[in-house]
Amino acid sequence: MKRILVYGVTGAGKSTLAARIGERLDIPYHSIDDLMWEPGWVEVPDEIQRDRIREVCAADTWVIDAAYQKWAEIVLPRVDLIVGLDMPRHVSYGRLVRRSLTRLVRRTEICNGNRESFRNLFLDRDSLLYFHFRSWGRKRARMRRWQADPDFPETILMRSPREARDWLASL
Structure with a gap:
């Protein structure tokens, strides 16, 4: 596991888990939000986003916390492991609100x-x-398709915060 994508719905805990995976495995963590937003909530133009993602994914090791569909084809061929946070809606929405x-x-x-x-x-x-x-619903279905596809990189789904904590502790 050298190139890891943490994927899930907004509020599921992607950034927190990705940062902890990076610390635990001594792999650089890259916050996608930091790459996609400039000060003043100015969204980075798509082609610059793609360039930034290409640069991150060109490295031998990384952990990222999202895969926007407009550049997922850059990330997915390079990823070794996808960690999907397939949390119930009340968990992810509650986390997002808090x-x-x-x-x-x-x-x-x-x-x-x-x-x-x-x-x-x-x-x-x-x-x-x-x-x-x-x-x-769209992101949840996507994670489940990835996990079911034998031609896709290994995809594990975490369905509760406890499951994610236990998996992280096992690394």
Whole structure:
């Protein structure tokens, strides 16, 4: 396991688990949000995103915490292991709400100095809280297809926080 993708719905715990895997295995962890967002919540243009992902994936070892479909074909041929966080909706949504509200209240900087705001959490059409509902079924189905496909890289699914903690401890 030298190149690991942690995949799941928004709020499932991808970034936390990916960072811990990187620490545990002494593999560089790359936060996808840091590569995709500039200050002021300016989204990096698609071609620059693709260049950044190519650079990360060209390395011999890495852990990343997402695979956007617009550049997944760069990541998937290079990955050794996919860790899918296939959590029930109430778990991932609960985590997302708690995390977002904590960041909002504490004014926590995330991805290149950006911060959560009331507007981007609750009022924007692109809100993470709304996005979770729009993407949950699609991402969950994708992980399950990957696991079922014998031609795909090894894919393990974690269906509870305890399962993910136990697996991490076993590394």
